[in-house]
Amino acid sequence: MARWWWFGGAVEAEEIVREIKAMKAGGFSGFEIQPVYPLSLDDPKLGVRNKPYLSKDFLDMVTVAARTGRAEGLRADITLGSGWPFGGPHIDAELAAARIVKLDLPAPSGVEAVDLPALETGQRYVAAFVGTSPDDARAATIDGSRALFVKAETTRTLYLVLQTRTRQQVKRASVGAEGFVLDHLNARAVRKHLEAVGEPLLAAFGDDRPYAVFSDSLEVYGANWTDDLLPEFEARRGYDLTPYLLDLFHDTGRSAGVRHDWGLTLSELISERYLTQVSAWAKSRQTLFRSQTYGTPAVTLSANRLVDLAEGEGAEWRKASSTRWASSANHLYGQPVTSAESFTWLHKGAFRATPLDIKAEADVLMLQGVNQFVVHGWPYSPPKVAEPGWALYAAAVFNDHNPWWPVMADVNLYLQRLSHLLRQGENVADVAIYAPTEDIMSGFKPGKGVSINDALRETLPVGIVEGLIDGGYNFDLIDGDAVLRRGIQYNVLLLPRIQRIAPEVYERIRAFAEAGGVVIAVGAPPSTAPGLKDAEARSRRVNALSKAVFGAKRAAITDEAGLIGVLNRFLPPDLGQAPKGVGYVHRRLADGDLYFVANTTNAPIAAPLAFGAASKLGQAWSPVTGTIDDFRPGDEIRLAPFESRVFVFGRDLPASSESFPAGARGFPLSGGWRLRVGANARELPVRAFGSWTDAPSLQHFSGRGTYTREVELMATDLTAPVIMLDLGQGGPGAATEREGPGYYAQYDAPVRDAAEVFVNGQRAGAIWCAPFWLDVKPWLRAGRNRLEIRVYNTAINSLAGRPPTDYTALRRVYGDRFQPQNMSALKPLPSGLISEPALRFGLP
Structure with a gap:
């Protein structure tokens, strides 16, 4: 699926229909509508008209998208709000997210009352204490605007516990969706949001409801209280929290116990009043609730059982990520599908990500249990906006404005094959x-x-x-x-x-x-x-x-260093002898076992992997090409950088494909190549392979470069079981550390950044990941053959040739709602075939 950003509601029916059809053509099976901040002022020349969120004009566009999605056979979800977390103009200060704070005021000697600060809307005093320190503080009485206490001869401190609003505003809100973030611990606030936002959105879908409504990760910063927390706490924990409030703020011998009980109460309230209420509302309206159930306030791992579709995010597969959080809960509670917000921040910078980057992150997401991808994302872009169109401030771009879009369906086929396989069995x-x-x-x-x-x-x-x-x-x-x-x-x-x-x-x-x-x-x-x-x-x-x-x-009992040795005494590993950086997922089938194995490194590996559930004979499946090879336990397994494979053991396996022998004969394709960069450029001879940006006139070109050559083959050449077009091996990229979020494949590929291969006028396939080769035998014939390699780079080169977009006028009207990430000081990136291609013949 694609997360489909609607910027400022500036969407039009004709372009909505076109983009949905493009999604389908690119291999996407659905979309999620997510309205976000505006990217332009109204501009008739560009066809931009911002439509206020939930206005009739906006909802009419939701109807167009829902109707077109159904007609095209695509799943349609919708975010249950604009931006995140949920909230908006319908949430007043009384229903906004709340927190408690402590104010320290002087209580001079000899006085028995202190005037309190005036309250603002949404504030109330919870309790007051007076003492020389929090340890000896005693309760004071709040009487209107004063705190009353027994006077003393020494100066003391009045500790005032105040309930206030976090005042957090909805982040990245669309036009007309601005406002407070709601109190997720308050059932009335959640119900108000469902009535004000949920009902109009569902009505726009008509009788055929969205497949699911969606809630992004809970990022209600600072939220830790709600209006009735004190009575709810006492009913649930069996004692009054009020005398212990200072233990929340100051470390005492009781703090750990009090804080646990407070956190447990918060988790119960958000589970009951937000997750359970939204789930029940969705069910009553014939849709599902898809939720990223983590963040603040304190939702627990098991709270995922309360939603229909639990989703994760995060490519940190060697840590306890939010992805592992969601997939674990689904495994525990028998939910078969774990989706992930995928490729957020991929290679940091809109349009910077490549298909190889996609595969690298997809593999580590699947290693954490993901079997459905919600790509982040697809920016709606008005047709008259200059290429490559609009983009979200912090995301990769997967729409058809991306230069390497022609291989999108090939990349999606890889994701679809594995998503299907990783839902089989348990x-x-x-x-x-x-x-x-x-x-x-x-x-x-x-x-x-x-x-x-x-x-x-x-x-x-x-x-x-x-x-x-x-x-x-x-x-x-x-x-x-x-x-x-x-x-x-x-x-x-x-x-x-x-x-x-x-x-x-x-x-x-x-x-x-x-x-x-x-x-x-x-x-x-x-x-x-x-x-x-x-x-x-x-x-x-x-x-x-x-x-x-x-x-x-x-x-x-052990420590970290001794853990694996202790484990080995009780239980052998499920995947033995795997080099560092190789991960796996094991699915137990009704009549066999399936292992997904991925090399997450930028170096080739070779090892005789030991599968715990292996039978005498199995098969190795390539999820990129669909080819099937026989496999015997103990055979050495070779994986190219960022390559993955599926190993299947059991009965009734499909017939294997023709294999590519290790002793394949090379057939250099030296000389005779011609290159045309751009649609209207002249075709010129290739004197040396390398980046086409070496030519000053092509440094800022983004798009397609077409390499052509004719090849003479004998009939005997065609007796080889396979004939591979090999674009080279590439090598590890520069050893630079990633800063902050964002995954990428640190690898200098031999093709920058994806290629379509045509043989004698017919598309033979795409090359976009290692090993960078493709079997072209079915399209070859004896005699003269025409090879055509269409290479696509990223949009960074064209963007590097122009100044960054100036959003001054936009911010003057709508405020500063976003900051483009990694989009300044861009430099052209290598593009084209970096090394000379070759044909490799398997020995007959």
């Missing part, structure tokens, strides 16, 4: 890593983030995740809620330096160990129960359970 992961939610919540603090997944990414020891991956073990995350609801359906449970765990969860872990499951603690076993109430008695129970669990034979 995911196999031997290890479950316990997400230390209890420890994370115990460290929450007002003024700092209250995000479980963010804290997990920062605190889960990297050595554990990387050790498992490099050791040949796949894993999921699990939390206490999932242990209680679903049990532990893994061979091994890993407790990563966990201090706190609920006794009722630990009891289930003990039962798992007694039933033969393996429990491994990295660092000391748990010793403390979370929360404040009955903490001592519950902690004694935790310590007793630690002794019981780790007194068993199939339990061990």
